[in-house]
Amino acid sequence: MTLPVALSGSDVIGQAKTGTGKTLGFGLPLLERVTVPADVEAGRAQPEQLTDAPQALVVVPTRELCTQVTNDLLTAGKVRNVRVLAIYGGRAYEPQVEALKKGVDVIVGTPGRLLDLAGQKKLNLKHIKALVLDEADEMLDLGFLPDVEKIMNMLPARRQTMLFSATMPGAVIGLARRYMSQPTHIRATAPDDEGATVRNTAQFIYRAHNMDKPELVARILQADGRGLAMVFCRTKRTAADLADQLQQRGFASGAVHGDLGQGAREQALRAFRNGKVDVLVCTDVAARGIDVEGVTHVINYQSPEDEKTYLHRIGRTGRAGAKGIAITLVDWDDIPRWQLINKALDLGFGNPPETYSTSPHLFEELNIPAGTKGVLPRSERTRAGLAAEEVEDLGETGGRGGARGRGGPPPTPPSPHTPPPGSVARHAVAEDHTFSHADRAHPTQVKDSFTVRQLGTAKAVGVRNQAGAVSVGCSVDAHCRSVALSFQIVTLAGQNTHLNAVNLSNATNEHCDGCQTLAGAYQFVVSTARPFTLDATAQRKLADIHRRLDDLTRSKIPAADLKAQADSLAAEVTAVLHDAVAGAPKAPDAPAVAVHRHLDGWPGH
Template identity: 70%
Template sequence: MTTSEQPTAVGADIDTHQTAADAVPTPVGAASRAAASVQAVDASFADFDIRRETVEALAERGIVNPFPIQAMTLPVALAKHDIIGQAKTGTGKTLGFGIPLLEHVVAPGEPGYDELSAPGKPQALVVVPTRELAVQVAGDLAMAAAGRRVRIVQVYGGRAYEPQVEALSRGAEVVVGTPGRMIDLLNQRALILAHARTVVLDEADEMLDLGFLPDVEKLLGATPASRHTMLFSATMPGAIVAMARRYMTQPTHIRAHDPGDDHQTVQNITQVAYRAHALDKLELLARILQARGRGLTIVFARTKRTAAKVAEELTARGFAAGAIHGDLGQGAREQALRAFRHGKVDVLVATDVAARGIDVEDVTHVINYQCPEDEKIYLHRTGRTGRAGNKGTAVTFVDWDDMPRWGLINKALELDIPEPVETYSSSAHVYTDLDVPQGTTGRLPKDRQVRAGLAAEEIEDLGETGKHGGAAGGRGSSGDRHGHPHDDGGRSGGGRGRGGHGRSGRSGDARSGEGRSGEASARSGEGRGESRPKPAHDEAGGPARAVDAATTGADGSSDAAKRRRRRHRRGSGSSSAAPATTD
């Protein structure tokens, strides 16, 4: 496919007639481009060639004018040109690809449905790195398609296979999910992609980081060569460029930007960093959470243990807090997210991988309880606030040991905070910097404890394959033989723990602790983007999988070997350990 027209740029850079080879990992390619220096888009969705039902569904939710990335993407995507979209998080790209995707889908009862080669088989595929993001994207698509009978099915790990297989068998026009579960369903022939005419890869750089690119390429290989492909990524590393070169046809490169803002961070987020003491962090956090005008707040920690502890401590201090981390079952995780979105809790404590799936527009504050590993994680965390044009505040606590790391983050993002000021909960500048009332203590007064709390949100029985636990505490009880397979959207995060708790939970807590790698860079302890419980057909000789990082120790030795050594040490009255099993 080739581009026949060069659309007018509105609040974005755009490269037309650009091959994937030209899509070098720079902010924009070297090809000619047009750019406009306007931030707001005057056009409305009604001005685009989209269905009246879609325009009305958006208007009912108060969505009338597109953001720049949407205004730039719509005319190109509606013409079925391949797209590489680059935009900072929170710029509204979901509707940018979602509306064209829905426009090209034929729903039951609509003209042409019965003439489809395979009515009821997926016509569009959206691949995302985490289950939380899958839920959010599917929700946005369902909102835009509210006036039609488009069937949107979510598939991701942490839930039982059977309901997802049944939903696909009943018919689906759009499938949204994570790579591992899609591959499993594809191998079981429950997911048929031969008729998927539109494919969207969202957060492609995150899928690269989580090791999903081979799975993504397998999914692309199962779709028609003539498909319409849209790839969205905050950055363009070489592996993403190479994949685009292989699987996309003369993609148009679109990059949304804020005029006058050359920084990577969102311009309307106030950045604050404090050098804090470990023993004073909770008190400092509790006082900051009482700042005037604070709304929904996300507190980020590096480890699951820290996230659970902080949520528990904040609850004890009177705050309506919940946690989302890898030691929780999917039902408990979704309970916490629903309670947060509904305002029953206003503080959500999360680990890094969960950041990708939290999309709530009215988050006013993000607090990094522990310093991020690098500038990319910093951007992912702070990008949870200041979304869709709103203002936000990002506060980072920097330990003494984290000062070198913070220096690299500050330099890479040009934050102009090279030396965070030494700060205690009683420091006067905290009150002035963040508008905290004088005299505030580390406990929320009873007259301000007005939110319903986490318990007010029901927990769903999802028939999940992992652990079941409360959203603010512990690891839950036992799971199936695979343990809890997610660990913050973890691909195999729960591993196949013999007692159902899974290995990687232990890896993220006891082994990684709060050291430099935190949750093993959110990949070993917190797992990858979603789960992949081993389907039965694999045991009968299906294709072998690569060993996940969660099954390998930091020194490169496998957990199986470590279990053998532990059994040998535990053995009583025997000079040799029992043979190790492979689950």
């Protein structure tokens, strides 16, 4: 429906359900408007019409969609040798500038990097004949409008403008018409498929408890006929943690979220497309437009924000006529949110059934074999895994930790999770900040964390926690063990008060049957008459101790030596704290620094 109108040069607003081929709907007309040497050779164009400046521009909201659209256009324009370049942030500027100097015909880019290069006079937009805003509702959202306007002001007044998206609210259409000349609004639906979702996608909605969701997802991922699966989370932290948990349960999983560097995001998507991992845990950064062949299951681990996000999420399966399954796990707190989504889309799932990982109807509806547990049997662990896919050196700019963030591939020393100088005592916010990672390159699963918590009581000034934990697979080592070491520093001001709020529980590997469990918790209570702060020297020393604690939990030394070294590190912490409070007024009837140690499972205890 779109092709005849777009090929005639008219402005187009194209709307269709996700997964129905919108990319080629604008891609083919776009490629036809570009003049290349093949057109001159065939007599369809004059030599003076050729230019090395870009002739067509596609603006997309996310980096992942940028690379995908670029690849699709390269494939479609291969016969005519159309030069297509992806321009987006997170990569080095130099290769993109060099490619622009050599000449390109079509540019696919994200607004930020396009504006950067255009502002530096590296990108010439004066020869653009056609503009496409893909996922137009996102691009023309009020938050993106200034960037879109700046880009449009750099383009020639006479051009073709096309907008394509699965969802197109009325307010967005009004904004779009301001930038277009008599646009034709085309909405494509099948006569027998009038709903908002694709008919080929079977939808299941379950009311699930947050604590049971990882087990529930692990069992769903073992359903008969399951191919590739995408699991969507609302927050970056949840995505990173769930990817780690699934990997510990034996699944080949990867993560895509905003805390990862661009190299790690592209590594995970490549591994997913190549089949090296078959479970991709992601935030909504991957929900728009990403097309991976063979995705049979989409799981909404957390309820989406609104109906548009829901449509884009479940649109990753059931694409191009294939069948798919979309499963949404709704927590009790999210029921009102889900009911709004259900009403907007008229889905008929207003009261999801209460479901647990052992519920019979879950096994029956999703075709999960009876007796399936939350750990993938070793005989079925056939995927190469994320570590088998190399991380491309993108010369990344800025970002959060370069090629890695939470849930990414293992870092190279020094570990980015070692707190920088000043981080131990600098935080004063009423929330937890936890950073964790898993070492995927070795059979030993390693986790470490650094948590800072501020307690909301007058007597408790702050709590600083430094912890590490390691779990060794029992089938690899007959003398395997699960180790947890926790160092927690509590500072009290005024009268010494016993803090029941401090939790010294230690993480252990619940799937390590028969493992020796070694848990050690060290609490350092600092009592002063008035609040005090650790100086830079003390902060650096504590950061160094945290790094060595992390190294210690990774080691395989005998338990007795491990305990001795932990005690030695605890003595160093005590010395640092004694020095730090030497000049502070002492609290009445309380030692300046009191150390409490709890050991569980160690030889002799």
